[in-house]
Amino acid sequence: MKLATWNVNSITARLPHLQRWLAGARPDVLALQELKCPVEKFPAQAIAELGYTAAVHGQKTYNGVALLVRAGLPWREVARGVPEFDDEQARLVVAELDEPGSEAPLIVASAYFPNGQAVGSDKFAYKLGWIDALASWIERERLAERPFVLMGDFNIAPAPEDTHPDWPQDGILASPPERAAFARLLSLGLVDAFRRFPQPPQSYSWWDYRQGAFRRNLGLRIDHILVSPAVLPRLRACTIDVEPRRWERPSDHAPVVLELAPMEQFNAMAQRAII
DNA sequence: ATGGCGGCTCGCAGCCGA
Numbered sequence: 001m002k003l004a005t006w007n008v009n010s011i012t013a014r015l016p017h018l019q020r021w022l023a024g025a026r027p028d029v030l031a032l033q034e035l036k037c038p039v040e041k042f043p044a045q046a047i048a049e050l051g052y053t054a055a056v057h058g059q060k061t062y063n064g065v066a067l068l069v070r071a072g073l074p075w076r077e078v079a080r081g082v083p084e085f086d087d088e089q090a091r092l093v094v095a096e097l098d099e100p101g102s103e104a105p106l107i108v109a110s111a112y113f114p115n116g117q118a119v120g121s122d123k124f125a126y127k128l129g130w131i132d133a134l135a136s137w138i139e140r141e142r143l144a145e146r147p148f149v150l151m152g153d154f155n156i157a158p159a160p161e162d163t164h165p166d167w168p169q170d171g172i173l174a175s176p177p178e179r180a181a182f183a184r185l186l187s188l189g190l191v192d193a194f195r196r197f198p199q200p201p202q203s204y205s206w207w208d209y210r211q212g213a214f215r216r217n218l219g220l221r222i223d224h225i226l227v228s229p230a231v232l233p234r235l236r237a238c239t240i241d242v243e244p245r246r247w248e249r250p251s252d253h254a255p256v257v258l259e260l261a262p263m264e265q266f267n268a269m270a271q272r273a274i275i
Numbered sequence: 276a277t278g279g280c281g282g283c284t285c286g287c288a289g290c291c292g293a
C-alpha cells in the first residue's frame with residue numbers, strides 16, 4: 001500500500017507531470033492540493049485513463065483538493081471541507097478505503113492548510129482558526145483512535161531543521177503559533193511519518209520558483225503525512241520524491257510518499273506476534 | 276527594502292502563493 005501527497009500548483013498546468021509521475025510511482029492513493037480548478041473542469045477522464053477514481057473538492061482559481069484512488073480499491077467520500085466549519089475555500093476532502101484483509105476502513109484526508117501570508121495578518125488568523133477547526137474535528141471523531149492518514153500541504157515547517165538555515169524562525173510558515181498548531185495535531189496522537197525514519201539532512205518539500213532556490217536547496221519541509229497510532233506498525237518508508245521538481249515547468253512542491261505494509265502481511269505479523 | 280517566478284483571471288496588471 002502506497003500513499004502520497006502532492007501540491008501540484010494547478011492540475012491543469014501540471015496534468016502532464018501528474019500523468020508522468022502517477023505512471024511511474026503508481027500509488028494506491030494520491031492526495032492533491034492546489035487544483036485551482038472547479039469540480040466541473042477537473043480532468044476526470046485523463047485521471048480515469050491512468051486507472052484512478054477521484055474525490056474532488058474544487059473551486060475556481062484558488063485552493064482545491066482531491067484524493068485519487070487506484071481503480072479497484074473500494075472507497076467512499078466522507079467529508080468535503082472541515083465539518084462544522086463555515087469555509088468558502090476548498091481545503092479538505094476525506095474518504096474511507098476498504099483495504100482487502102482489513103476490518104476497519106482506512107480514513108484518508110487531503111488537506112491544503114491556509115498559507116497565512118504574514119504573522120499577525122487576517123489571513124494568519126484564518127489559518128490558525130482553520131487548523132483549530134481541523135483539530136477539533138479530528139478530536140470529535142476520535143480519528144486518532146482509528147486507522148487515519150492526514151496528508152497534504154500543511155504550510156508549516158514544524159521544526160528548525162525543516163527550514164533552510166536563513167528562513168526566519170519567527171516568520172510565516174515557521175512562527176511559534178503555527179508550530180504550536182502543528183504540535184496540537186501531534187498531541188492528539190498523530191505522528192509525523194517522515195520523522196519515523198532516518199532522513200538526509202536538509203530534506204525539503206517546497207522550493208521557491210525564484211532565485212534558483214531549488215538548485216541551491218533553499219527549501220522548506222511543509223508537506224506532511226501524519227498517521228494515527230493504528231497505522232504506525234505498518235510504516236515501511238516515508239520519502240520525498242524530488243525528481244518531478246527537476247522536470248520542466250514543475251510544481252514548486254515535491255510529492256511525499258508513504259509506504260505501508262499490505263494488510264495481509266500485517267495480519268500475518270500480528271498473528272505471529274500473538275503466538 | 277524590494278522583487279525575484281509562476282499560476283490565475285470578465286486578463287495585457289494585479290492578486291496570491293510560501
